[in-house]
Amino acid sequence: MQECIIVEQTHNIEGEISLSGAKNAVLVIMASTLLNSGKNTLRNVPNSEDVLCMINLLEELGAQVNFDQLNKVLEIDTSTVINYKVSPNIMKKMRASVLVMGPLLARFSKTEISLPGGCVLGKRPINYHLDNFKKVGVTFEQSGDYLVGSTNKLLAKRLALEYPSVGATENLMMSAVLTQGKTTIVNAALEPEVLDLIEVLKRMGAKISILPPATIEIEGVNTLNAVEHSILCDRLEAGSLLLAAAITGGNIHIPNASANLLDVFLMKLEEMGHSILIGQNGQSIRLMACKSPKAVSFKTAPYPGFPTDLQAPMLVAQTLAEGVSEIEETVFENRLIHIFELQKMGAKIILENNNKAIITGVKELVGTEVVASDIRASCALVLAGLAANGKTIVKGVHHFKRGYDALDQKLRSLGAQIKIEKQDILQDIPKEKTLEI
Ligand code: EPZ
Numbered sequence: 061m062q063e064c065i066i067v068e069q070t071h072n073i074e075g076e077i078s079l080s081g082a083k084n085a086v087l088v089i090m091a092s093t094l095l096n097s098g099k100n101t102l103r104n105v106p107n108s109e110d111v112l113c114m115i116n117l118l119e120e121l122g123a124q125v126n127f128d129q130l131n132k133v134l135e136i137d138t139s140t141v142i143n144y145k146v147s148p149n150i151m152k153k154m155r156a157s158v159l160v161m162g163p164l165l166a167r168f169s170k171t172e173i174s175l176p177g178g179c180v181l182g183k184r185p186i187n188y189h190l191d192n193f194k195k196v197g198v199t200f201e202q203s204g205d206y207l208v209g210s211t212n213k214l215l216a217k218r219l220a221l222e223y224p225s226v227g228a229t230e231n232l233m234m235s236a237v238l239t240q241g242k243t244t245i246v247n248a249a250l251e252p253e254v255l256d257l258i259e260v261l262k263r264m265g266a267k268i269s270i271l272p273p274a275t276i277e278i279e280g281v282n283t284l285n286a287v288e289h290s291i292l293c294d295r296l297e298a299g300s301l302l303l304a305a306a307i308t309g310g311n312i313h314i315p316n317a318s319a320n321l322l323d324v325f326l327m328k329l330e331e332m333g334h335s336i337l338i339g340q341n342g343q344s345i346r347l348m349a350c351k352s353p354k355a356v357s358f359k360t361a362p363y364p365g366f367p368t369d370l371q372a373p374m375l376v377a378q379t380l381a382e383g384v385s386e387i388e389e390t391v392f393e394n395r396l397i398h399i400f401e402l403q404k405m406g407a408k409i410i411l412e413n414n415n416k417a418i419i420t421g422v423k424e425l426v427g428t429e430v431v432a433s434d435i436r437a438s439c440a441l442v443l444a445g446l447a448a449n450g451k452t453i454v455k456g457v458h459h460f461k462r463g464y465d466a467l468d469q470k471l472r473s474l475g476a477q478i479k480i481e482k483q484d485i486l487q488d489i490p491k492e493k494t495l496e497i
Contacts, residue, residue: 372398
């Protein structure tokens with residue numbers, strides 16, 4: 061028996077639903093509380109496995125954490141943090157653990173993490189983090205699976221990222237806020253989740269400014285205070301819910317979705333023929349699905365381009381659209397493997413040199429057993445199951461639980477026939493398909 065997501069074909073997903081806090085904001089903001097020694101209160105915290113994993117990590121470092129899961133309030137007291145070593149089992153569970161390096165170097169001038177492995181999305185090295193930490197005075201020694209970083213004094217430097225890496229931007233910024241002098245990060249990532257972190261750091265007392273075209277300047281301060289903050293709503297969950305309505309011919313209203321964070325994605329939905337209504341100052345989104353959507357093409361890119369984390373769910377919408385769609389994944393080198401699962405459901409997709417999918421729309425998909433390879437693929441396969449004839453069994457439910465706060469309940473409240481339960485399944489998930497990201 062294995063816990064799976066069971067999805068039955070559902071027409072016309074409709075209703076109103078509110079978003080949870082963003083996974084890719086809350087994890088790094090939780091890590092940033094290591095920069096102060098006080099009682100931090102975070103609100104609108106998603107109740108997901110990754111948040112629980114980050115709580116374990118912070119407690120391992122000595123923080124006292126209380127998570128009111130019902131009210132989504134997380135209290136983190138970092139006055140008792142005494143440790144700078146993250147255990148391998150936590151690192152292996154969640155790559156975002158690498159985001160404690162910057163705060164630990166700022167707090168202890170030392171950090172010990174086990175190397176985060178690669179994952180299904182690709183090698184996912186941390187060279188941009190390490191190369192730039194070295195530039196600001198950190199030396200690293202590798203002992204076995206461990207990476208020990210230490211510094212006598214962090215230096216304020218002008219740093220340039222060869223790629224606008226979200227994690228590297230966040231890690232370097234957090235190591236710089238307590239470093240005397242001015243640190244500059246050129247070609248920084250400016251995803252909304254990075255901006256939410258900047259908001260938190262400034263609320264703690266950090267001196268940070270953003271200069272065009274994509275430069276972050278940090279003036280170091282001596283100490284930072286504890287903070288209260290409400291986490292940014294999850295634009296990726298918004299995209300997934302909008303696509304659930306689009307794929308099933310329904311209509312949905314998300315009152316707390318920020319349309320201004322999803323411009324390119326919403327433009328593509330409109331190009332398909334779906335009607336999008338945006339509220340005052342972009343603060344709500346309504347989608348009415350069109351009955352015969354047209355296929356659209358796109359390539360993923362750093363923000364504000366098409367988000368790589370919505371590539372898989374949007375690709376599912378193309379499998380049932382009229383015409384041919386070309387989707388190019390430019391952010392990760394191996395983030396199209398969900399197409400093999402969709403082919404099992406009858407999708408017509410050709411993979412070109414591992415980073416381009418050519419999709420010819422079909423009349424219908426057919427439900428079957430499929431395996432989710434990562435968080436966003438798990439959501440995509442659930443959406444495919446909503447559209448497909450019959451029943452779809454999605455294995456790899458831990459990805460779904462890691463990345464979302466009860467997305468199955470949200471979809472059920474909109475009429476989806478979806479549940480998570482133990483199932484006898486035909487074959488176990490091949491080990492290599494279950495690596496965490
Ligand atoms: C963050 O990952 C997100 N995770 C990812 O979301 C998201 O897809 C990604 O940013 C891009 O937007 C969190 O915020 C916890 P990157 P991150 O550093 O920081 C390469 C999800 O499903 N790279 O911007 O790891 C890397 O391999 C997850 O929610 C290096 O080569 O992403 C990738 O190809 C998936 N060396 C590209 O850059 C480095 O040192 C972008 O990675 C760092 C990254």
